[in-house]
Amino acid sequence: MEKVKLFGTWSSPFVKRIVWALNLKNIEHEVIYEDLANKSPELLKYNPIHKKVPVLVHNEISICESLVILQYIDETWKNTCPLLPKDPLDRAKERFWARFGDEEVLPSFFGYVMKKGKDQEEAKETTLAHLKRIEQLLSEKKFLSGESFGFLDIAFGWLAEYSHPLEVVAGLKLLDEDSFPNLCAWKDRFLEIPAIKESWPDQETLIAKFQESKDGSGK
């Protein structure tokens, strides 16, 4: 019997993508919720280098870094719901955009929400420029991975699930239907996927959490 444990927090977008992948592939797993201000000895044992979540522990071996974990899950449980495409060029494209999402889009979106005043205005412009690129990726495509959802949709899933609470905290709608019709349609499609829908976090609690981070940041 495979033993799969996921160390994470309930609100981390990086953890969420692993939950989705495990659900999509019907992999039985246990989630261990961490208090990041007080990390468990187990977490530190399984991720001594970065000491972060998510960490996947599969039969006592640990895998860290969410995009690495996603590929590990895809390659280990390869017979159900493949996430990455087979063609090397398509795989390279998805890896490229997933990395772009993590290094540029996500930090700028979250950064924009958490900032105030002039900093917020500047962050808004960067975020909008990034979102335009993703909007373009979705022209003539139902999902970021093509006709059906895959790795890249999971990598950008945070945009579908977190954009509303983040916009409430920012006090501004970034993902509006006039400017981003493809992204909005994709968002609705993504959230309807059963494995995604079943782990939909409580929006009010998320809003409260992000608001707390913003107030606490003192910027």
Add this chain to the structure above:
Amino acid sequence: MADSDVILLDLWISVFGARVRIALAEKGVKYEYREEKLDDKSPLLLEMNPVHKKIPVLIHHGKPVCESNIIVQYIDETWHANSPPLLPSDPYLRAQARFWADFVDKKIYEGAKKIWTTKGEEQEAAKKEFMDVLKVLEGQLGEKPYLVGESFGFADIAMIPFCIWFYTLNKIGNMNIEKECPKLAAWVKRCMERESVTKSLPDAHKFYELVLEMQKKKGQ
């Protein structure tokens, strides 16, 4: 396969470009090398990498692949029939290889740059931080010949080009990386026994001269 089917837009001095050159050499892939100028980027580069406008870019059958670690994986998957494999076949070891390549990306480049772009206390802090990172790699190597197991691969390719920076760091930072990290030094020697590596790496002294020039321009 004809040479023009595979084009590499690159900069010889680039450590990221070196990763791709090593991978192509390991697989015995013939390609056309094109040297770019950073202050005068070719229309082809701007067309093939509109998002970052950076090298390296591998163009295969007219289609671009960007980001060095992603290109190396693409090379491994496309020329999978050519040995050696650059990533292991076991999913866990593959995850390890990707983790360490990602670690190098996150920690080495910026960490090293800080050493030659700062002075005084800031530089001392940067030196300490960088040595801590190298010690992590030293720990990962342990008694192994390579970063992830018994064969040269993806994680080694990600890190080995940075070894040409050690000369610069030692000189400018007044450090002795090889003495403090003997396992890493031995690993560098081991990797340098491979023709793919020695033929692909830029000259360490030339890199040092470039950094001195950069420092002069910035009035350091």
